Amino acid sequence: MTTTTPPTIMLIDDDSRNIFALTAVLKSRGFTCVTTTSAAEGVSLLEAQPGIGIVLLDMMMPEMDGYETLSRIRKGRRSDIPVIAVTAQAMAGDREKCIQAGANAYVSKPINVDELLTLLQRYLP
Template identity: 60%
Template sequence: MSKTVLIIDDDSRNIFALSAVLKAKGFVTLSASDMTEAFGLLQSTEVGVILMDMMMPGMDGYEAIPRLKNESRYKDIPVIAVTAQAMSGDREKCLAAGASDYVSKPVDVDKLVGLLNDYLK
């Protein structure tokens, strides 16, 4: 399994921060600012885990995750929902959309690294 983490987020500051932290922890990262770019990367690169911002313009995570899970070549890639939506029921909504797991912003780096290590075993 690939150790590459694909970060999909429409905010370049979030991509920069997550990439910097994850690279410092030994992960290889790729990033996409929308799902069109993400699908292009997924077609050309083996990815081990996807970190998906749930609230993006165009296709948001709630629409994107089911699309990923419905394609045989992507269905087994774990998707961790990353969202500022941390209200009651948001975690369940992300999991119901097909996310493998959920972390809220601001991201608890130790929790995220633990999840990534679990999924990238």
């Protein structure tokens, strides 16, 4: 019997506390995580590491926000990778704005872990 390793999840979030908490939850579920607090670094890492299977992207970051990051991802070599927008913005229309910008799905903070796990199952190979 062979076991397959789940694809790596990339977390891009400027708040290291969010990364710490989410990584702890995901690792406890058997996922491997790559993290960065810089959107530009995240785009570079995504291009360099083919094992990344999905991106959890904070939409509100300094320097380069999630919308610009999504645009760069969708124009790069990994343009087809699933991206889940993660944001504290939960106003009417925010989900649609994220999807129109190129995200596959959207979750609001604080993150409902069950909802996130359902999305991961849907989008990971």
